[in-house]
Amino acid sequence: MAYGSDKLEKVIGFIGLGAMGKPMAENFLKAGYELNVFDVSALVMEKWKRTSANLCKNVTEVAEKSDIIFSSLPNGKIVQSIMEGEQGVLASCKTGAVIVDLSSVAPETSESLCQKAGEKGVCYLDSPVSGGVTGAQKGTLTLMVGGDREAYEAVLPELNCIGKNIFYIGKSGSGDAMKIVNNLLLGCNMAALAEALILGEKCGLDLKTMKEIISISSGRSYVSEAKLENFIMPESYDGGFAISLQHKDLSLALEAGKAVTMPLPMTSMAAQIYELAKAEGLSRKDISALVKMWSEHTLK
Ligand code: NAD
Helix, strand or coil: CCCCHHHHCCCEEEEEECHHHHHHHHHHCCCCEEEEEECHHHHHHHHCCCCEEECCHHHHHHHHHEEEEECCCHHHHHHHHHHHHCCCHHCCCCCEEEEEECCCCCCCHHHHHHHHHHCCCEEEECCCCCCCHHHHHHCCCCEECCHHHHHHCCCCCHHHHEEEEEEECCCCCHHHHHHHHHHHHHHHHHHHHHHHHHHHHCCCCCHHHHHHHHHCCCCCCCHHHHHHHHCCCCCCCCCCCCCCHHHHHHHHHHHHHHHHHCCCHHHHHHHHHHHHHCCCCCCCCCCHHHHHHHHHHHHC
């Protein structure tokens, strides 16, 4: 791909079509792009048969046929596994291609892949996202991009298909660092909200009253706005942002803290709370399921 070539002439590849990847990839189709897709799950791929996307048999095929390759995968280990190796994206994509990893991973993972990509004449950007499944569906995500600025500018029209607030942060891995900072706050805020609500219930307050007061008082936060009405009040914790992913993000923050000798006591405590939720079988539930967990522990 020549930088600056016409938007719709670029062919998009998308690897990982889960809760976030599916709606993001769909937005490229809606915008009129030719799209090559792959997900390791046969069930997920089956659903794409009804679309105009080209269904690829593996990541190699996506890489060979695309100018810009997006990935949205559960963790850094999986990102590395699809990027590296003889059949991996790095070895298979065209010279001049741009890879944009949208997953939340450690900065070191992106830095290392960016370096390896550079050796093959390929650009690698880390671009973790924030805004959840709803933001992915609406194309209003926040994107935090690290890596080569020229490559970032070249793919900006495509980033605009999936995001509304798009930030170039700096060198490779800096997008990941920004995402870690954001999700440290998200995880701690949710853990605090869950504790507060159960304490309130034990003190005889009803949820509706707490929601009303918190929403106009100093205790409000993104989680009180996004989670109370949609998950906690209906006691329905499916979809949303998984406990296991939040736990991963807090673990990434703890690793980052260790690397720079920065104690993170709040993060450490929150990570243990999500660890407990995982042990209780809530891994795939939304992070607000911490409320369910504490209510089962303390309100019997
Ligand atoms: P998900 O588990 O729903 O989707 C991941 C997809 O990747 C699945 O469909 C899975 O089958 C596929 N996959 C796994 N291994 C693969 C492989 N080797 N090759 C191809 N496909 C493979 O996860 P998600 O919620 O969509 O999250 C994706 C990333 O986005 C994560 O890094 C997460 O931390 C981040 N994120 C998620 C949210 C959210 O609200 N869910 C918000 C912001 C960021």
